[in-house]
Amino acid sequence: MTNSVAPTRRRGSDKRDRLVAAATQLLLEQGIERTTLADVAAAANVPVGNVYYYFKTKDDLVAAVVTGYIERAKAVLHEIEIKYRTPKARLRALVRQLTAHGDQIAETGCPVLCSELGKRAGIDLSQSELMKNPLVWAEDQFRSLGRTDARELSQQLMADYEGSALLSNTLNDPSILRAMSRRLLAWIESM
Amino acid sequence: MTNSVAPTRRRGSDKRDRLVAAATQLLLEQGIERTTLADVAAAANVPVGNVYYYFKTKDDLVAAVVTGYIERAKAVLHEIEIKYRTPKARLRALVRQLTAHGDQIAETGCPVLCSELGKRAGIDLSQSELMKNPLVWAEDQFRSLGRTDARELSQQLMADYEGSALLSNTLNDPSILRAMSRRLLAWIESM
DNA sequence: GTCTATAAATCGATAGAC
DNA sequence: GTCTATCGATTTATAGAC
Numbered sequence: 524m525t526n527s528v529a530p531t532r533r534r535g536s537d538k539r540d541r542l543v544a545a546a547t548q549l550l551l552e553q554g555i556e557r558t559t560l561a562d563v564a565a566a567a568n569v570p571v572g573n574v575y576y577y578f579k580t581k582d583d584l585v586a587a588v589v590t591g592y593i594e595r596a597k598a599v600l601h602e603i604e605i606k607y608r609t610p611k612a613r614l615r616a617l618v619r620q621l622t623a624h625g626d627q628i629a630e631t632g633c634p635v636l637c638s639e640l641g642k643r644a645g646i647d648l649s650q651s652e653l654m655k656n657p658l659v660w661a662e663d664q665f666r667s668l669g670r671t672d673a674r675e676l677s678q679q680l681m682a683d684y685e686g687s688a689l690l691s692n693t694l695n696d697p698s699i700l701r702a703m704s705r706r707l708l709a710w711i712e713s714m
Numbered sequence: 715m716t717n718s719v720a721p722t723r724r725r726g727s728d729k730r731d732r733l734v735a736a737a738t739q740l741l742l743e744q745g746i747e748r749t750t751l752a753d754v755a756a757a758a759n760v761p762v763g764n765v766y767y768y769f770k771t772k773d774d775l776v777a778a779v780v781t782g783y784i785e786r787a788k789a790v791l792h793e794i795e796i797k798y799r800t801p802k803a804r805l806r807a808l809v810r811q812l813t814a815h816g817d818q819i820a821e822t823g824c825p826v827l828c829s830e831l832g833k834r835a836g837i838d839l840s841q842s843e844l845m846k847n848p849l850v851w852a853e854d855q856f857r858s859l860g861r862t863d864a865r866e867l868s869q870q871l872m873a874d875y876e877g878s879a880l881l882s883n884t885l886n887d888p889s890i891l892r893a894m895s896r897r898l899l900a901w902i903e904s905m
Numbered sequence: 906g907t908c909t910a911t912a913a914a915t916c917g918a919t920a921g922a923c
Numbered sequence: 924g925t926c927t928a929t930c931g932a933t934t935t936a937t938a939g940a941c
Contacts, residue, residue, distance in 0.1 A: 538906095552833075554833040555747075556745065556746075556747030556748060557747060557833060557834075560934075560936090561933095561934075561935095569908095571909095571935095572907085572911095572936085572937080573906085573908060575935090575937075576906070576907075580935080581934095632832065632833075633829065637883075638823050638824065638829045638883070641883060642748060642823075648885070649884065649885045649886045654885065675893055678878075678890050678893070679894070681881060682880070682881045682894060683873065684877065685877040685880050686873035686874055686876040686878065686880065687873040687877065689828065689880065690869060690872060692828075692832060693828045693839045693840065694839070694845065694869075695840045696840070699873065702866055702869070702870070703873060750916060751916075751918090752916075760926095761927075762917095762926090762927095763918090763919085763926060763928080763929095764924085765918095766917090766919075767924070772917065
């Protein structure tokens with residue numbers, strides 16, 4: 524009984540990881556529908572046909588990208604909890620984290636891909652950890668601050684972030700995201 | 715010299731209009747890339763091949779949809795200017811207008827399609843009237859209120875709208891958009 | 906496990922009859 | 924102007940050699 528799993532992760536080959544990494548970047552830059560498996564394979568230096576050894580369908584590859592994003596986000600939230608002990612400091616850290624790569628966001632748009640994912644069949648984003656995790660996390664922080672409207676505040680925070688990311692991308696102007704970041708930090712400070 | 719134009723609008727046929735109307739709805743519901751010309755033709759009750767009599771390419775059809783959106787938005791802003799004379803009343807009317815069809819927005823997402831349009835070749839959204847018109851219009855209203863940071867306020871307004879529309883769609887919850895509407899109205903009121 | 910070659914399906918676009 | 928039939932390119936996916 525070895526500890527090998529599925530037709531995935533095996534010692535000595537990082538092809539699967541390279542494919543997910545390449546897909547993560549390309550899906551963001553070009554969008555899901557405009558990115559072909561050939562694009563991904565080329566960027567990962569993997570022959571096209573071999574992609575199907577690791578992912579049965581394109582949807583599976585997209586799902587792997589989303590899972591990767593969810594895991595990274597989870598790790599970031601966990602690190603913030605360890606590093607900062609007060610709700611305010613944690614919320615500030617979240618805002619800084621979200622807007623940290625502002626220039627890239629201005630180029631690629633919302634890094635969550637939700638507007639596209641929601642239009643793909645078989646995905647119920649409202650139940651996905653993709654948005655739920657950060658929303659619930661921020662809600663918990665606001666509640667720790669004694670706010671009874673924690674849910675609404677959390678949604679407001681994420682909406683402000685997503686909206687300014689979208690506008691930054693549309694107008695190709697990173698300063699919009701930075702302005703929103705300043706505003707959110709002041710807002711949290713004033714609580 | 716008649717008043718007929720291009721291979722378009724002719725007395726007695728509304729095929730072109732039907733195609734644009736069908737495309738407008740389908741692009742919103744399914745996204746640009748996932749909507750085929752066959753989809754549009756079927757929804758408009760027009761044979762597939764005939765689409766190309768009215769639009770040389772799919773991009774042309776998309777452009778017609780965008781133009782239609784820009785014209786309608788322009789008309790709405792113009793009507794608001796006629797109906798309301800103070801900047802505050804005008805801004806309130808804009809917010810109400812933007813969030814008027816909240817339930818549909820929760821289903822289809824941002825009605826401006828900017829996240830998808832930006833990823834299509836040959837479109838510079840930062841120069842398009844699509845976002846520029848409402849942004850400049852709101853900026854003018856804020857400036858009339860004596861605000862020197864009118865530009866930033868206008869961007870903030872549109873980012874809040876886009877973000878809450880996106881989140882409403884992602885979580886399939888129209889109340890998020892309504893909450894943002896209330897918040898924006900109070901914000902304008904307090905100026 | 907890896908890769909090449911190719912099948913199968915989809916879709917944008919065109920030709921040409923009416 | 925309208926419509927049918929179909930081409931050609933692209934892309935997802937599979938078969939099968941190594």
